[in-house]
Amino acid sequence: MSERAAPTGFTLRQYLICLSGVVWREGLRFLHQRERFVSALVRPLVWLFIFAAGFRQVLGVSIIPPYETYVLYEVYIAPGLMAMIQLFNGMQSSLSMVYDREMGNMRTLLVSPFPRWFLLGSKLLAGVAVSILQVYAFLLIAYFWEIEPPTKWGYLSVLPALALSGLMLGALGMLLSSLIRQLENFAGVMNFVIFPMFFASSALYPLWRVKESSPWLYYLCEVNPFTHAVELIRFAFYEKVAWTSLALVFAYTSAFLVAAIIAYDPARGMLMRRGG
């Protein structure tokens, strides 16, 4: 058989092998970087144990959906902290993509014969899987702090919300990684992305309170994708669906993903414009 006539396509099984290989590697890296796991847990726990405990007397939360009674401030901010874990994880994945690109590891991924959208999608799913593990580890500790869903089903119903919000924040991170040329530029992005997204959202305070103090900030929070990730998770934890947030998170995910795939496209992407 001549070289030209050799088979070119991959079977579904081979696609699954590739996907599981990428997820497996990401999992191994995560296990090897214990400090990353610890810091991913410590960050939200500091907010929960110190910040929330300090502010519970200052910040009263009225009864707003999905809550049916007054809730403690710790309970209110828990979904925001779950989303924060995913936000940091998404940004950390993008940091590792910039690092991999500088070090050359990214090339071993991109030189694979599988379609590039599939490779990037696999990398994204691997990051989401790791972020979900981190969230459940956080929820396990939070359980002993009396933060738990109304029924145990909440732990299951929050899973699809975590998957979708993880995808959205991971896709955003991937898009950012394509725009950043060097690692040194990354600290600025962290400041300009993570902090504004987290603080201008419903993670720490309900939006009606924001509206009272500053209407323009309220509108900013309303368009912030992170707000909708938080609300999606908050409602799902209570076995409810925040439909508007669901639709918006879905839309933002699609937009970020398409933009990231275009940015990594060999013919059109940012890599080409800047020479890798």
Place this chain on the structure above:
Amino acid sequence: MIPALALRNVSHSYGARKALDDVSFCVSPGSFTVLLGLNGAGKSTLFSLITRLYAARRGEIDIFGHNVMREPGAALRRLGVVFQARTLDLELSVMQNLIYHAALHGIGPIEAHRLGQAALARAGLADRAKDKARSLSGGQMRRVEIARALLHDPRLLLLDEPTVGLDIKARADLLALVRELVQEKSLGVLWATHLIDEIANDDPVVILHHGKVLANDSARAIVAEQGAANIGDAFTRITGAAQEKLSA
């Protein structure tokens, strides 16, 4: 015979800076072709285009007749690459690195393990499979990278300055390993370097200078044509003449 690699009129620029200018040459199966050029000649850009990291602004690149832009899957599965930068995951073991690479080519872990053991044995590193990549020396890492690049049985192997940073013995061992592969497996190899002493008389040589191909023949023929003592001398004459033309 279909060439292992064929470049036709390939040009590329980053903004106003032209990195490659109308580059054309072929690599035959079973040949050890040397891409010779100084740092900044355009070798790494050429590798980025062949491996489809980004697309050439002009021209065509085929791997065994498969165009890298139109049929990337078919082209890339016939290609093995050793990049200039070290690309092993230092946190993982040698075998885990190989299994990951195999997955990126649709090869399952059991088969990958079998292939990996055979590839490591060939590279003389069978006993290091479980060691972390971090614990290997520079030369050993390069040999693992070659073993990894060959895991999916490609017919074309690209190596971008693979001996940079290695000691004399490690360099000689690596060169011998790749030349052996060319003989035994009839691999097409494109070996980018700026080190003259890695070139044998019968090797096809492509001299790249400021993004242009200045010579494309066997080392012996280039030396004869220039009336030079050796390929190093011929290289200096060819690139020197080009430089004079450029400054004139």
